[in-house]
Amino acid sequence: MPETQSPVISVENLVAGYLPGVNILNGCSIEARQGELIGIIGPNGAGKSTLLKAIFGQVKVRDGRISLNGDDITGLKANKLVERGVGMVPQNNNVFPSLTIEENLQMGIYQQPKHYAERLEFVVGLFDELKKRLKQRAGSLSGGERQMVAMGRALMMNPKVLLLDEPSAGLSPVRQDEAFIRVSDINKAGVTTIMVEQNARRCLQICDRAYVLDQGVDAYTGTGRDLLNDPKVISLYLGTLGT
Amino acid sequence: MSSKSSADKVVKTTGLHIGTIEPGVKKVDPIITMDHVHRQFGGLTAVDVEHLEIPRGAITALIGPNGAGKTTLFNLLTGFDKPDTGEWTFDGRNIAGVPAFRLAQMGQVRTFQLTKALGLLTVLENMKLGSKNQKGEHFLTSLFPFLWKAQDDEIAEKAMRLLTKFKLDTKKDDFAASLSGGQRKLLEMARALMSEPELVMLDEPMAGVNPALTESLLEHILDLKTEGMTVLFVEHDMHMVSHIADWVVVLAEGKVVAEGPPDEVMKNPAVIDAYLGSHQDTDLGTVTGRIPKISE
Numbered sequence: 237m238p239e240t241q242s243p244v245i246s247v248e249n250l251v252a253g254y255l256p257g258v259n260i261l262n263g264c265s266i267e268a269r270q271g272e273l274i275g276i277i278g279p280n281g282a283g284k285s286t287l288l289k290a291i292f293g294q295v296k297v298r299d300g301r302i303s304l305n306g307d308d309i310t311g312l313k314a315n316k317l318v319e320r321g322v323g324m325v326p327q328n329n330n331v332f333p334s335l336t337i338e339e340n341l342q343m344g345i346y347q348q349p350k351h352y353a354e355r356l357e358f359v360v361g362l363f364d365e366l367k368k369r370l371k372q373r374a375g376s377l378s379g380g381e382r383q384m385v386a387m388g389r390a391l392m393m394n395p396k397v398l399l400l401d402e403p404s405a406g407l408s409p410v411r412q413d414e415a416f417i418r419v420s421d422i423n424k425a426g427v428t429t430i431m432v433e434q435n436a437r438r439c440l441q442i443c444d445r446a447y448v449l450d451q452g453v454d455a456y457t458g459t460g461r462d463l464l465n466d467p468k469v470i471s472l473y474l475g476t477l478g479t
Numbered sequence: 480m481s482s483k484s485s486a487d488k489v490v491k492t493t494g495l496h497i498g499t500i501e502p503g504v505k506k507v508d509p510i511i512t513m514d515h516v517h518r519q520f521g522g523l524t525a526v527d528v529e530h531l532e533i534p535r536g537a538i539t540a541l542i543g544p545n546g547a548g549k550t551t552l553f554n555l556l557t558g559f560d561k562p563d564t565g566e567w568t569f570d571g572r573n574i575a576g577v578p579a580f581r582l583a584q585m586g587q588v589r590t591f592q593l594t595k596a597l598g599l600l601t602v603l604e605n606m607k608l609g610s611k612n613q614k615g616e617h618f619l620t621s622l623f624p625f626l627w628k629a630q631d632d633e634i635a636e637k638a639m640r641l642l643t644k645f646k647l648d649t650k651k652d653d654f655a656a657s658l659s660g661g662q663r664k665l666l667e668m669a670r671a672l673m674s675e676p677e678l679v680m681l682d683e684p685m686a687g688v689n690p691a692l693t694e695s696l697l698e699h700i701l702d703l704k705t706e707g708m709t710v711l712f713v714e715h716d717m718h719m720v721s722h723i724a725d726w727v728v729v730l731a732e733g734k735v736v737a738e739g740p741p742d743e744v745m746k747n748p749a750v751i752d753a754y755l756g757s758h759q760d761t762d763l764g765t766v767t768g769r770i771p772k773i774s775e
Contacts, residue, residue, distance in 0.1 A: 279689035280660040378546045406686070408544040409717055410756030413763065420767040436690055441763040461770070475690035 242306065243267035244397060244428045245291065250300035252290040259298065260286040262452035268397070268430050273423040275446035275460060277436040277473060282449040284432040285327065288399045291430075292324045293317060304397070319347060323395035327402045330386035333375025337366055340374050340385050344392030351394075359388045362418070380411040391422070398422065400431040404438065416442055436474050440464045448473055489701065492725040493740070495534040500743065502735040503530035510535040510678055510709045511556065516565030518551055518733075525551040526562070527733040538700065538710040540720040540741070543730035544754050549713045552730065553682055557589045558582045570677070584611060586677035590667045590684060598656030602647055602666060605655050606638035607631075609673030638673065645669045645699065661688045668699060679703055681712035685719060697723050717755060721745065729754065 245268040253259040260283045268274045276284050289295040291302055293313045302310045304320060314324070331340050341359060345352050360367050363384050374385055383403060390398060403419060404412040412435060420442045423429040433439035440446055440460040448456040448469060456469055463469045470476060497505045509532035518526040526548045533539050541549050554560035556567065558579035566575050569587055577585075597605055613634065614620050615627030642648040645665045650658065655666060664684060671679055681700070685693050693716070701723055703710050714720050720727060721741040729737040729750050737747050744750055751757060764770040 279692070380545060406545065406715075408715060408754050409759060410752075410754055411544070413756045413758045413766075416763055417767055420763070420769065424767075438763055442767055442769055460764070471691065473689060473691050475694050 241269050243269050244305055245430065246301075246303045247287070247291065248301045248303075250287070250290060250302065251298045252286060252295050252300075253298065254286075254295065260452055261290065261300075263300065264449065264453050265300075266430075266447050266454055266457075268428050270428055271423070271426060272428055272445060273420065273443045274428075274430045275436075275439040275443035276430065276432045276449055277434075277439055277446060277463075278449035278455070279473065281451075283452040284449050285401050286452075287449065288324070288401050288430065288432055292322070292399060315347075318393055318395075321393070321396040322399065323390035323393060323397070324399045325383075325386045325390045325401065325403065327405055331374040331377070331382045331389075333373065335374055336371050337374055337377075337385055338370040340389050341370075341392055344389035348393065352392075355392045355394065359391050362391070362422075363388055379405075380407045380415075383407070383415065387418070387422075395427060398427050398429045400429065402432055402434055404433065404435045412438065437464070440474075489723060491740070492534075492537045492704075495537055495726055496739075500739040502738055504532075504738060506532040506534040508535045509533060511567060511569055511711075513556075513567040514565065516552075516555060516567065517563045518548075518555060518560065518565075519563055524733050526555060528552070528565075528735055531728065531735055531738075533709070533711055533728075534726055535709050536704065536707060537725040538704050538712070538723055539726045539728060540724035541711060541713045541728050541730060542715070542717075542720060542754065543736075546732075547730040548733040549730050550682060551733075553589065553680060553713065557587065557680060559589075583674060583676075586674075587680070588671045588674055588676040588678070589680040589682065590671050591682055598654060600655060601652050602642065602655055602658070603635065603638055603651040605666060606642060606670050606673055607634050609670040610634045610637070611674045634673075641669045641672055646695075661692045664688055664696065665699075668696070672703075676708065678709045678711065681710065683713050683715070685714060685716055693719065717745065717759065 247264060247266045250261050250264045251259050252261045264283060264287060266274070276287060278284055286295055290297055293311060297310050301308060304322065309317065332343060341356060342352065345355055366384060366388065374382065377385065400419060403415045407415060416438050419429060419431060431439060431443065440463050443460040445457065446460050446463050447454045448463065456463065458466065495506055497507055511533040513528055513531040516526055516528045543549055551560065555562050558577055561576055566573060568574060569585065574582060614630050620626045639648060639651065642651055645668070647662065647665055647669065655663070658666060668684065684696060688696065697719060700710055724741050727738060727741050727744040728735055729744060731753055737744050737750050745755060758766050
């Protein structure tokens with residue numbers, strides 16, 4: 237990747253939180269360049285999910301800046317970000333349970349109804365298992381299946397940037413591997429991807445670069461491979477099991 | 480590799496079963512036995528276990544895909560849910576339908592996947608709640624401190640010993656709600672030990688816990704076995720399971736589809752297909768083509 241390429245997403249010294257007076261992010265800076273798969277790992281309470289939510293306009297930013305291709309998007313509401321090509325796959329409450337799978341996917345492209353048919357064909361092509369069940373109520377799906385629907389919905393707008401909050405959470409090993417491989421494939425198709433993950437090992441195995449968040453700041457950064465082999469990162473965040 | 484040396488330190492318990500290993504195989508010394516346990520929710524059969532025995536004094540892992548019925552089985556065993564049919568025994572005593580609090584008094588405790596610390600009580604107060612047979616919990620005796628003060632002090636001492644072991648002693652006067660997710664997991668486990676149970680049932684104890692903290696939690700679970708307790712835990716992390724489990728039970732669609740020592744179960748093709756996946760020990764970087772295979 238050329239060094240001079242300016243980032244697609246740039247987060248500078250972000251301060252954000254939920255309760256008044258309590259900051260979860262304490263000056264966090266990350267960036268994602270065109271086509272990169274960026275991993276965000278770190279302990280509980282480090283601010284990983286808060287970072288994604290702040291980028292997506294769901295958490296109040298108290299200081300710092302977020303830009304998309306150089307444009308300031310700090311504090312922009314989610315629907316405006318979707319218009320600009322940013323998609324988000326939340327960890328929980330990520331489908332409309334009373335709607336069918338097909339209706340959930342439709343919701344993803346409500347801003348551009350004309351492109352619905354072609355996008356539906358593309359997305360359903362990615363998720364074989366959903367193809368036969370489009371009329372099934374999303375509320376009756378298992379956690380892993382809902383993940384797929386949520387991801388599919390985010391992809392309906394053909395986003396240039398995809399944010400994923402713990403795509404492997406609560407999934408069995410085989411489903412986790414499928415989810416990671418799918419994210420990798422989507423990224424390889426040209427979507428700049430930022431993925432928060434608790435399964436640090438798997439995340440680092442597939443990402444280009446990663447940040448280790450700790451206590452609301454970016455504590456370490458490097459390529460996925462470098463961090464996987466870094467003794468400090470291993471002892472603080474990865475653990476030695478499964479190496 | 481450091482993982483190999485830590486694996487060497489873990490002494491696995493063998494010889495737990497009688498006869499050929501297959502679902503429902505009898506155990507030499509079972510602490511729990513289950514027969515014809517059936518639980519249905521509307522049209523969905525959540526649990527359908529013909530026969531299952533959990534070995535005493537060992538660490539058993541319960542694994543399986545989401546929706547396999549693991550938490551439902553836990554809830555049935557621990558009195559949080561009633562089965563449609565079925566019988567089971569704990570320590571030889573018939574306990575089907577016995578409520579949770581009574582089971583705790585009998586020596587069986589469980590933790591929860593979504594931790595249930597009492598947020599507005601301090602860490603120490605949470606711990607003291609876990610103790611059994613507290614004299615001060617009866618209306619009349621509570622009016623006379625001299626009747627329960629000494630016991631209360633003993634309980635506080637025991638709580639502090641456990642908190643120190645779990646490195647939560649400095650937090651004893653903090654509200655439980657102020658603990659991080661991982662610290663709440665530790666508190667949940669420490670509190671479960673206050674009643675000196677025979678059987679500790681842990682529901683996804685590592686879920687959402689930083690991998691580096693996981694290792695110290697594993698040490699605590701191994702300590703339980705050293706102190707003579709039986710452990711049954713639900714987990715998705717197979718590295719953790721192979722590291723500490725003596726026995727593994729695989730649940731799928733409510734039935735026991737496989738059981739045995741971790742190494743054997745993880746080589747079972749049906750288990751690989753339904754649950755583990757074929758990339759279990761592979762770097763996904765090679766699978767996704769992000770790093771050349773030759774360099775591995």
